[in-house]
Amino acid sequence: MLLTPGPTAMPPSVREAMSEELINPDVDPRFADRYDAVLDKLGTVFGTDDEVVVMGGEGILGLEAAVASTVAPGDRVLCLSNGPYGDGFTDFVESYGGESTLVDADYDDSLPLADLERTLAGGEYDVATMVHCETPTGTLNELSPALDLFDEHDVLTVVDAVSSLGGTPVPTDRIDICLGASQKCFSAPPGLAIASVSAAAWERIEDRDPASLYTNLLPWHGAEQPYPYTHLTTLVVALDEALDLLLGEGLDAVYDRHQEVAAHCRARGRDLGLEPYPGPERSSPTVTAFSVPGRATELQDRLREDHDVTLSTGFGDLAADVLRVGHMGYNADLDRVERAMDALAAER
Template structure:
């Protein structure tokens, strides 16, 4: 079976698979399910360093992003869309869909957003209901410093919506320290559960804005207010996927029990980046590197299709990208269950073999170099 070393979905650990196979009752009628759901939500909040309420939604991570915009946006609302990547720019579509007016703050895709530049911009224009930010832009491997950017926005009373679907639990993130009003996550990235769930954390300010709207929310499934009082009523707006949530709980328990989680992600990411650059390959981002995904440019003389096919022949799966980056880069996912040296060593061996077979000159052996960096970091 092909091992997926993509930036989501990731490999799924055995305890998560087992949890998903356990018997489930009827979540519409079994009142104990409300306790299971709430306990899992509270664990997610704790792991994200906040007492803000978390809600788990039945749908892939994109549902959380749309639900945030659907629930907050009223016709005519000006929304600041921080754009230095494909997903960052994509928020504008959701804002427009629900009648808002997206104002794009567009910067170079190869650089992380800078707090001082945003501060200068906000001095001149800060009349926005909320702002959207992407923590880790998966297509490019860019990590933005949301912990610096969100407090600047909050100084002007601007609500903050952050997409950290592929950032959280691989890169450190505290909701409270970063002053995030609505944070979106997903099951299939560093959480390492199968696709199908998204979860959002909601501040009191975000809830207030949703409940004080002058117009109704133009959605049912993407309306976060439909969960109001679910625990007291023992009622959910739609049938919840019990097996998926059992698996998510098992994945969160693994995260909670892993004291080396963030150090391991950083060590592996650093070793990967240094290995590729030492061998003569070019990373796509120029700064702002995420610890969940490494993205490098397709070398001259070959194609992303040829590289991915060569890797696939060796039983591994990496990813290309899409939109403006289609055909230009290769992405290695080292998030969640993928963030281990054994799998990364296999990736490096397969990538070395494939690139050399395609006639790409490498200055160093990828596997040996990766081992050197990984071992050196372990010793530190």
Template sequence: MTDTTDCLAADRLRMTPGPTEIPAPVRERMAEPAPNPDLEPEFFSCYRNLTDKLTRIHAAGPAGEAPATPDRDTVVLGGEGILGLEAAIASLVSPGDRVLCLSNGLYGDGFADFVEQYGGEPVRCEISWDETLDPNAVEAAIESADESFDVATVVHCETPTGTLNDLEPILDVLESHTIISVVDAVSSLGGAPVPTDRIDVCLGASQKCFSAPPGLATCTISDRAWDRIERVETASLYTDLEPWRTAADEGEEWFPYTHLAANVLGLDAAADLLLEEGLESVFDRHEAAATLCRDRAAELGLDPYPASHEACSPTVTALEFSGSATDLQERLRTEHDVVVATGLGELEDDIIRIGHMGHNARTERVERTMVALETALK
């Protein structure tokens, strides 16, 4: 028989940049009997209520206010966050389309990979992973291209490096060229303001700042993005966004496939927690946790990976480490019951990543993590 004692350690602190710790109200809601997601009106009503709440969270500005976004719909897909990224490309890109892929990290590169998989031609505008995207470089890439672009992709928070891109000047450039914007905000939605009212397709996920289990991708979609989606012929069912435009509408209560009922209930409870706390308070809590994490890291002689502190995300801190990051990660888990992440790809053994997002964006949790880190370093 497998010993599950270790994986169920009650006192273990999981400070990873997703999946995040799931608070009790979310777990309790998921344990309730769920309506049949194909047949019972109660489930369709719950889904519509959830998308209304997510629209408010997606659209929250710096002070937590939620401006009206009448030309944007919110849909929730049954699949981990990466499904949203792939679905956006599958639904917007036809074979032969040239797509401007802005990248300063792993997930920016991943968008280009999806474009290639669906027959498009990615035109990369790349910058060093420890820097933020430069709107002047974006403008130059567009002006120097032989043909115009209809679609561009960008990542708000590059989770593997803890880098937060300033979206506003990038969106200014894309809007001036009437380019449809696709933004991966998976690691920032619910933890930092995202200018969703200016983004054509904005993508999130349940397991990050929402602090619900993995399994759902959220998408806000503008009218002009819908218009393009309806013109693109997608060979896939599961990654096609087009059917979701009317899914669960009153009078048209259906889904393209059986939805994840318990996960939807859990995300609904998680959205309630954010809205009850108030989004301004939520953003302040993330900033406080991030500031403490970096201040304590500086005391330990550890520098953030991004080249400037202004580029650091309020939801995850990536710290450069001169030793073996994977060994340090193992010591923290086995000796201190604290789980953190390392880097990804070529940076796997060079970076320690601390997730202070969602339910874990609390200073007492960060302090416990940093005390454990200090002890492990000694």
């Protein structure tokens, strides 16, 4: 049983959709119609009227494309971070010639708003990046206070919502480029990067001289055909089915289900003497990172080999100390989480 925080397990109907007859996306109007329908459904999930694009590539493509499309050499970019993915935005910025300023906090702390306010008061910035759900630490960040500050200083915002979109509300209407991916809360196969792009972001993108062609959002904007390259038809069909399941359940019901399953997972953890990292008040409804100092890899191996349950460890410095349960999308299910926690209880 796969219970990782992406890629997630897929519902049977999504797997079945992948066996549909392949259609040529470049010449068959049936695919164009389906792609348009997918964009409409994604707009509902994002909660926005902004233009949505679906690119062929894993979610990281979206993060890089957002930076490649909005950052020119010499542009000043503020990267707000309390986790590995927030830190990683600086690498994208610098690879495209931007000047990054990292305003960061420890991974078990909340976003450093006081430091952010001081930094914004001390200089002008073109673009800001941050992460909604830091999957490696199981942290869900409250974005509104930071978005308020960026609005005051007229800074374009890029938000990684890859591990939250479709599992918990995202304030997309306040974000210029909001990024998602197919393999997280949608429980579709990995391979599609998704972005909603505001009018202000498109204006900035149109003014750039892009250093990249493929990692560039501009070819997807205002084109006669809505996808500039041969699209990944099977993955789009699978995402379409996954969106039908999500919207058929209803977004509010989906969010409630994630909250209920997350609370149950953490209650079972407390019964085992396990505490979430960084703490329950900042834990995401889509993933729980349990603190297991020095035991993460050992427990992961034993759960997989003895119980057929696959969980994830942490990243980097947390690799040996954090064990993560991905209760997002199809995996936000009480029975599946109960089985995983029963297995963990047997190995404690």
